[in-house]
Amino acid sequence: MQKVELIATATFGLESVVAEEVKHLGYTDVKVENGKVMYTADLSAIARSNLWLRTADRVRVKIGEFRATTFDELFEQTKALPWSDWIPANATFPVEGKSVKSTLFSISDCQAIVKKAVVESLKKTYKQDWFEEQGPLFKIEVALLKDIATLTIDTSGTGLHKRGYRERIGTAPLKETMAAALILLSRWKPDRVLIDPFCGSGTIPIEAALIGQNIAPGMNREFASESWPIIPKDVWRQARAETHDLAQYDRKLEIVGTDIDEEVLYIARENALEAGVEDQIHFQRMAMSELRTKKKYGYIICNPPYGERLSERREVERLYREMGQVFGKLDTWSHYVITSDEQFEQFFGRQASKKRKLYNGNIKVDFYQFFGPKPPRIQRPETSLDHD
Structure with a gap:
């Protein structure tokens, strides 16, 4: 070829x-x-x-x-x-x-x-x-x-962020490609809990579920080059067959998306259903301040409000301080936050382990990464062999 x-x-x-x-x-x-x-x-x-x-x-x-x-x-x-x-x-x-x-x-x-x-x-x-x-x-x-x-x-046609599952979106949507990038950058493992306390229309939890079950993001959409004579039809058939062969639909995941807006959670559930991952995500109405869990060594990955307008500024600063208090109680967890606020660490009350410059649309943002401790390795019991 x-x-x-x-x-x-x-x-x-x-x-x-x-x-x-x-x-x-x-x-x-x-x-x-x-x-x-x-x-x-x-x-x-x-x-x-x-x-x-x-x-x-x-x-x-x-x-x-x-x-x-x-x-x-x-x-x-x-x-x-x-x-x-x-x-x-x-x-x-x-x-x-x-x-x-x-x-x-x-x-x-x-x-x-x-x-x-x-x-x-x-x-x-x-x-x-x-x-x-x-x-x-x-x-x-x-x-x-x-x-x-x-x-x-x-070769793509519609941009690759258009997976086909997000018919409706919230007020401040994160592109599917960016959401997937945040998850990959966090090095999240599918056997760990993942929570997004500002899930909106569900993009981060849904992308995490697709990653966790190794579902190809373009599986349910079409591409411009599918109709090109130069590419044999068998090439596309085999490529699509590969996406089905490699998907791990039986892998169970523990992904939670919360938000204070019930209407946007309805959209999130619709989107998860359209993506085929509704059984892997638990969506719940909850204020970020109410976040509690007995689980350990999990991941929080979120896209909180930025406060781009001056009128929202004080409210967002208060929210970031509250995030620092709530997330701080989850001391075995890793926290990942994307925001355009250059003073985020100051309000959050901790310096990030790592910071990465990105662009969310036309907005310059930082991806603040707070690494938690690694979970203890499970010790296998030693086996003793009796010798005559």
Whole structure:
């Protein structure tokens, strides 16, 4: 099967998490840059990457890369790329663009030139002057960075955070990809309790359940590249069969999501049902201040209110102080909190074991990690052998 160059795009700060996922899929030729993870693999990697990557935004196939400081250079080098290897005569192929620190800064002009160049390239192969564009979608992107143009085709379609289970969301939703990243960064183990005391519409608990049972996040959705003639149907069939073979539906998990809003908990339960993990999560109406448990060595992973508006500021500060008191009583637990508040540690009353800069949408945030003690290792009883 032919080799292809793939790019898994990533939210800033999550590149290493995406790279780890790519390697876990068995792909070793991995390079990491800002906002993307690049790797070389066969065509089956397009299907497997889309189905399995929990923290990537989307998967693109790289068609070419070159330096371009004039529109003529952009046109001629784009035209020279092997577009007909990928794009059939009936394809729909819109062009998107972005330009950062490049001579060619007009995105609309760059898009128009790339579109024209691709059409000219396809004309030569298919011996036709007009393309109706009524077939499968091949969304092309021209990305210019410091005068280097990278031409890619999006294999995902809708972004990978759209798992298909979240029909309704709360007021301050966390993207599914970010929720999965927080869980993976915490190194949570499926045999440990996990609580989200600000669960909202249930994204963190649901993503934890999918991880805990090794359910592929893309199992129940479709992707743009499923209709591409270049990828044999058997490739997708085998990739989807693999997701069913590797899922561990019988593994029991102890995941709890609490919130003070009963209406949003109703949405969370609906979402968990849609994701097929409703039996693995206990949702309960509860104020964070009421959180108690006799369980030990568990994990709290949460996305509390940030207090972005001045009017909410004092209330959020009080909440963070209360979190410090409540979480502090769970002294064997590990606590993980994402917030944009740079004074969080001060209000919480403890310094984080580790802090990681991330972006929740356009909001710059920190992921505060408070590591708890490791549970004691279970000692196996020694066996004595009688000798004659």
